[in-house]
Amino acid sequence: MTRLRGAFDWLDSRTGFRGIRGHLLEEPIPAGVGWWFVTGSILLFLLGVQLVTGVVLTMYYVPSPEHAYDSVRYVEDRLPLGWIVRALHFFGASFIVVAAVLHMLRVVAFGSYKKPREVTWMTGVILLLIILAFALTGYLLPWDQKAYWATTVTINIARTSPFVGEQIAGLMRGGADLGALTLLRWYAAHVFLLPAALIGFVAAHLYLMRRHGISGPIAAAAGEPKPFYPYQAFKDTVASALVFALLVTFVFTFEVPLDPIADPSDANYVPRPEWYFLSLFEMLKYFPGPLEPVATLVIPGLAVAGLLLLPFLDRGPERHLLRRRLVAAAFVLAGTVVVSLTYLGLQDSPVHADPSDWGPLSLAGREFIGDERCTTCHRMGGAANPMDQTRLRRDPEWLLAHIADPETIAPGTRKPPPGGMREAMARSIVSYLQKVRAGGNAPEPAGETRTAVLVLGAWCGSCHIIDGEGVEQGPDLTNAGKEHDAKWLHEWISDPAAVDELADMPPFNDKLTPEELNAIANYLAARK
């Protein structure tokens, strides 16, 4: 112990670290500063959590459209503790937005931005913008559907800027289209530029806070000031611990979403931003056509300018909120608008299919990959990776062509497997490959259900959609049981022309066994 103290004494004599520590921790805090003043420390703590979880994520993340999605999947599904790290980072982002807004509201409520703390306030507003920029750049990175489409919308909003809209959009994209260059520059912003700006402005904010001292309670309380450590530091620590406990609760209670991989050809995806941008997104609906820049630029611009200039607009010495009615009314109004728009946006959010929900076609595809036509090459030590280890890198059209005629990928170089596959089976295998990539655990259908699943996968998927998979030519089978019972379905599938002369579906009584016909009719009838 004495030796350790000796070592610290030596270090202090050379560096003076105890003096710095004392200066940092012994800031006099006026009496009456209570729990309201912990918001800044909570924010600082959460930023620290984002920083360390972010560093770990960069060890596994690859910023390229080819690999980004798979690398996030790896963190989520296979890296030990990886899903927890990603969830801490994901929910941490939302917590920071909430903490930043609460901190700002506390400062407004206590009038803490008033002379001489105007610049402290302005650095705080810039920090809020930096935090929002972090959030915006962060959710492109997984390169899933949400990432791709929400970013497309963001860049197109930037395009509506007057005069330089195209140039700003080009700078954001880094090229003519949203792609590899976009992902790289948003990644660089997220892990280099924004952290540097954040650290700089946090340092400035803290320096200014120390320079002018903490604003303290509105009415001076009786009593001597006390040092920050341990009195206020204790409150800060307890508050941070409670927030951390809540964050961990979120991590273990809610799932972090990861959509299917970005698909620029998907016309059905309805993009929605994260909840903290939802009010801005919703506002667009009320300013259609030529009025759009009002929602994209004018209102947000005025809000930011109003925030930055607040200390100069509200210059009186009065700090009590109820005697600053205009400021109070402005914040209540803005808050009501933001909360209402966010609520409307949430009501309007589409429900996305969970990519790990297995439909019958992908379940059938999992069984079809055992086919000799696949395993001739796709096996351990074979010409290609085993099918369950195949990562989907090709587009569905290529895969369908390859599955229907495996020789197309390398004509003449190897003995082609015997025969191609029907389109429905090929489509089921593509569905399977997409599910495997999305990392979901498949259920194990048995008995008649399994028979029905195999029939659906082998025959139905080339004309019908079921659970979002297949081809939209005939009716969607997802809820077939709502309209027809098993008896009708049995008759129809056996010979549609016998039920309706104009039916254009082929009969299946010559292709399916009686057991298979019963199984498919019962299975579809049960889907209500």
Place this chain on the structure above:
Amino acid sequence: MCPGQHLPPPDSGRRRFLSGAITAIQGAIGATLAFLLGGAVVAPAFGTRRTSWWPAVAIDDLPDNEPTPITIRVTREDGYSQVADRQIVFLVKTGASDVTALSSTCTHLGCRVSWDADDEMLKCPCHGGVFDRTGAVRAGPPPAPLEKLATRREGDRILVQL
């Protein structure tokens, strides 16, 4: 302003309690984060590579008692992706049905050895390591013989465990 200038004398009992509580709470948060984040950083470092049997060559295609380099295509997990590596092993046919498989990785610093037919030795180009056809060290700095890989036969094919 000099820090602590206007501060009253500390009430040391309460002060000590609060300091202790701060240290304990921050220590608990720090330990939780260190476990979660450290685990995610450290865990993959100790993952073992899964081995499997890979088809190499038909036994009749091997010359007698001469190390023959065979390229084996090995698919394996590489982090988030799957890669196909081409690995070279030396197969030595030592009898009608006996085959020894030697790794081509020098045991000194991991360079690739090759068969010198004139000297009838496996030689490492990096630091002059020399191995004979059984993999034993004959010269140079390698500290151990070439690694022997498990082999088995399936019909007329030799399978190597990698």
